[in-house]
Amino acid sequence: KEHKSLPDTPPPPFHLLISFPSLSPRVIMGISEDIESLRERVKREPDDANVLHTLGAALCSAAGEPREGLVFLRRALEAGSDVPAEVLNDIGLAHMALKDYAAALESFRSGIQQNPSFLPLRVNAGNALRYTNDHAGAMVEYREAAKLNPADVAVLSNLGSTLAFLGQSAEAKDCFEKVLEKEPKNAVALLKLGEIAEESDDPDGAIKLLEKALKQNPSEPRVHFALGQAYEKKANVARAIASYRKAVELDQHAFDWFLALGVLQYHSGFIEDSVQSFERASELDPSHANTHNHLGIAYQALQQQQAALSHFTRAVELDSGHAAGVANLGHVLDDMGLYEEAVERFLRAVRLDGTQASWYKKMGVSYTHLEQFDKAVDAFYTGLAIDERDATIHYNVAAAYGKQAKLPPAAFHAQLCVECDPDLAPGRSMCDMLRPHVKDADIAAFKPQYEGRLQLLRAKYEAEAARREAEAKAREDREAAAQKERKELSEQKMLERAAAERKRAEEEAK
Incomplete structure (x- = not known):
């Protein structure tokens, strides 16, 4: 039986964008004032733009009531605030708290028109763009902020995170090294x-x-x-x-992390532990087909065929184009002795992705169990057209020819099996068994037939390779898009943690 390995492709490193919100002076003032006293002042002075602004800022920040805060901030703007850019910045922050990033961006950009040199507006506009997945646009805003204050830690952190996300590692590294020059213990940097x-x-x-x-x-x-x-x-x-x-x-909600943990545990031989990790990943995203495929492989390694069958079946139900899931379903059906059903799955798998020699090999084994030796040889030869140096395919095709009493081709492939892998004991035994019964000339006479057949199969394989590659790329793009969405959610959580920590530090400093 062939050992199946999980794809050794843990998720790529996350590039968390630590987007620190940049507060206006009015917000900082509002944090330190008692909200109830501010309400009383608004009752006495309902048209005082400064008091309205301070109360709105305090409600948004210290009280955590952005909806109510927006009401007073808008009133401050209508009352003719002498710092309209600051008010628009705080209105944008309130929209950010409400996760209305389009409205936030509109406020920040209106503020920039009022005062292009007000640093918080540039920083927060970048943050809003980052939340709408416009990382290139965010980078532009952060660069503008860096022109205003090239030594600002929040600006450098946001710019560095965006550059890292966009793959510009050298410039990102420079940003974070500058942060460490100012704050040697900065955890984000x-x-x-x-x-x-x-x-x-x-x-x-x-x-x-x-x-x-x-x-x-x-x-x-x-x-x-x-x-x-x-x-x-x-x-x-x-x-x-x-x-x-x-x-x-x-x-405990990081889907990709549980998946990466499960893959490493599986490869390290901790199969039961990997099952637990994959099960947790499946709980977090029940519709992720590849997680069920991983679970099926792990359960099959534990000889729990019914559980493996269930998860492979579920993987294919979720994604009918999941070629590996279809092939693995064939594997487990073959192991359960359901050879006709196994062949059906292998045929479907190679239609989806005909680049895997091992799937043709296993299909050939299933055909051999069914005593359909010609079809078995066809499958084995297609596998050899993909990977001619696979000793186990040569061994299996030799066995299929031997069962038909076709000794010269059996001896020919047994000999190639030993040449490809001298340490494969069954191959050596078969070669030793056949050699006394087959003349060297008969073995040599079979070689042109073998080479001609392989050449035709390779031509057919290459003609379909472009189409299959395009389909595989489409699958990868879908998976990458789903992974990016999960990454964005993870980034947002860390962003919120970092912002809360900075806010706490600013409150303590005040």
């Missing part, structure tokens, strides 16, 4: 520099930076996950698994 180092194949440097970040913020799950990626790259499985486990303990 340490995290982002650690991620950049890990992506640059410097896991040792990444671990050093991430350990520093961990000292500053031991409860940030993203740091633990990034550490896991770095340790995995160093093949330190124990530390990688421990870091991943801590990450998902701190954030």
Whole structure:
């Protein structure tokens, strides 16, 4: 039986955009004032734009009531505030709190028209664009903010995060190094520099930076996950698994992290643990076909065929074009002795993706069990057209010819089996068994027939390769889009945590 491995493709490193909101002076003033006293002042002075602005800002920030705050902020604008850009900035922040990013962006841009040099407006416009997935637009706004104040930590952090997300690692690294010059213990900068180092194949440097970040913020799950990626790259499985486990303990809704943990556990031989991780990922996203495919593979490794069958079936129900799921369904049906059903699944799988030699091989094995030897040989030869050096295919085609008493081709393939893998004991035994009964001339005479057949199959395979590649690319794009959406949600959670931490620090400083 062929050992099936999970695809060794854990999710790519997350580029979390830590978008720090930039507060106006009026917001900071409002935080320190008693809201009830401000309400009383508004009753006495209902048209005082400054009082209205301060109350609206306080409700949005300190009280966490952005809807009510918006009412007073709009009244401040209507009352003729002497700082309309600041009011528009705070209106935008209220819309951000309400997750109405289009309205927020409109307010920030109106404020920029009023006062192009007011730094918070540029920063917050970038944040709003980031939330609407316009990262290139966000980068433009952050660059404009950097022109106004190139040493501002929030500006550098937001710009660096956006650059990292867009793959401009060198410039992102420069931004975060400038942050560390001003704040050597800045946890976000340490995290982002650690991620950049890990992506640059410097896991040792990444671990050093991430350990520093961990000292500053031991409860940030993203740091633990990034550490896991770095340790995995160093093949330190124990530390990688421990870091991943801590990450998902701190954030139990990170679907991709549970998936990455399960893949590493499976490859490391912790099959039962991988099942638990995949099950949790499936709870978080029941409609993710590949998670069910992973679960099926893990259960099959545990010899729990019915569970494997159930998950492979579910994977295909969720995504009828999931070629690996269809093929794995064929695998488990073959193992259960349901050979006709297995053949049906393999035929469907190779129609979806005909690039996998192992699927043709397994199809040939199922045909052999059904004693349909000609079809078995056809399947094996198609597999050889893809991977001629697969010794196990040569072994199986030799066995199929042998069952038909076609000894020269059987001996020919047994010989190739040994040439491809001298350590494959069954191949050596078959070769030793057949050689006394077949002349060398008969073996040599079969070679042109073999080469001609393989050449025809390769031509057919290459003609369909472009179409299959396009279909595979479409699948990858769909998966990437889904993963990006999940990443955006994870980024938003960390953004909110970072903003809350900065707000707490500003309140304490005040």
